[in-house]
Every structure is written in structure tokens, then in C-alpha cells.
Amino acid sequence: TRDSQTLLADLTELAAELEADAASSLYRFGASRAYDGIVSERLEALDEESVQGYDTWAGFLQRRMAPAMRTCRSVEERQANLSRKLTRATTLLRTWVDVDVEKQNRDLLASMNNRARLQLRLQQTVEGLSVAAVSYYVVGLIGYVAKGASSFGHAFPPEVVTAASVPVAILLVWWGVRRVRRMHSEPAKHPGE
CATH class of the missing domain: 1.10.287 (Helix Hairpins)
Structure with missing residues (x-):
């Protein structure tokens, strides 16, 4: 050329x-x-x-x-x-x-x-890994709280509480990440619009 x-x-x-x-x-x-x-x-x-x-x-x-x-x-x-x-x-x-x-x-x-397509795929992968990592830490925190509560005579064993919190933690973290993504993808709302 x-x-x-x-x-x-x-x-x-x-x-x-x-x-x-x-x-x-x-x-x-x-x-x-x-x-x-x-x-x-x-x-x-x-x-x-x-x-x-x-x-x-x-x-x-x-x-x-x-x-x-x-x-x-x-x-x-x-x-x-x-x-x-x-x-x-x-x-x-x-x-x-x-x-x-x-x-x-x-x-x-x-x-x-x-x-842009590759970047979107990478972003989705990072979001998925973020959901897994944050869920892992949330479940770990719930496990510590459950162990502490069992020493005060709590009725459920800490392993059961930790296991039951896994799907709830994953769902809540996934919902939070999705909500944040949606807020960033929508155009900013300016006062008076």
C-alpha cells in the first residue's frame, strides 16, 4: 500500500x-x-x-x-x-x-x-474465578463462626453449617458480582435526566 x-x-x-x-x-x-x-x-x-x-x-x-x-x-x-x-x-x-x-x-x-471478544471471555473467566475465590473465603469465615458458636453449645455441628453455607455463599457472591457488572455496563444516570 x-x-x-x-x-x-x-x-x-x-x-x-x-x-x-x-x-x-x-x-x-x-x-x-x-x-x-x-x-x-x-x-x-x-x-x-x-x-x-x-x-x-x-x-x-x-x-x-x-x-x-x-x-x-x-x-x-x-x-x-x-x-x-x-x-x-x-x-x-x-x-x-x-x-x-x-x-x-x-x-x-x-x-x-x-x-474485544477475547477480552469479554477473559473477563467472564475472571468473574467466575472471583466468585469461586470470594465464596471460598466467605465459607471459611462461616466455618470459623460455626466452630466458635459450637463452643457455646450451638446445636448444629460446625461441619454441617459450613457445608450448608457453600451453595448460599456461592449464590450470594454470584448475584453480587452480576449486580456490580450490570451497574457498570449501564450508562451513568445523571440528575435531571
């Missing part, structure tokens, strides 16, 4: 130079055509008659000016043709560069989308 963009810049610069040269020469060619027209009109106005063995002014000038005027027209046509071709090539290359940039943008967006 860098090569295409460099080539596009070179082509655009070349087209600009060609247009500047064409504009400069068009002015000269236009002046030459006007001068040719003036000379032709004046020669017609002379209404000269030919003399045996001598050229007329009109014939003499026509033989010398006609090839020059044809050359001017030919160069003018070549410049116009070259300008059209350069414009067409520049347009095609610009389209190619645009398509290439759009492809790069699409690939970048797909990569960003994939990265």
Missing part, C-alpha cells in the same frame, strides 16, 4: 506538471492559430495573382506555416490525450488505494472485534 500511495503521489504530481505545461503551451498554440488566421486573412485580402516562375506570397507562406500549424495541433492533441490517460490512471490507482485502505480498515475492525 505504501508503494501504491507513493505511485499515486508521483502520478498526481506528474499530472499536475502536465496540466501546467499544457496550459502554458495551449496559450502559445492559441496565439499561433490566431496569427495563422490573421496571416491567411491578409493574404486573401491582397488578392495576389501568380507570376510564371515565381511563388505567390500565399503559396510561399502556406508551405512554411501549414506544417508548423499541423505540428502545433498534433502536440496539443497528444497533450490532451496524455492528460486524459494520466487522469484515468490516477483515478484507477486512487480507487485501488481506497479499496486497499478499506480492506485494511475492515481487517483492523475485525481484529478489534476479535480482541
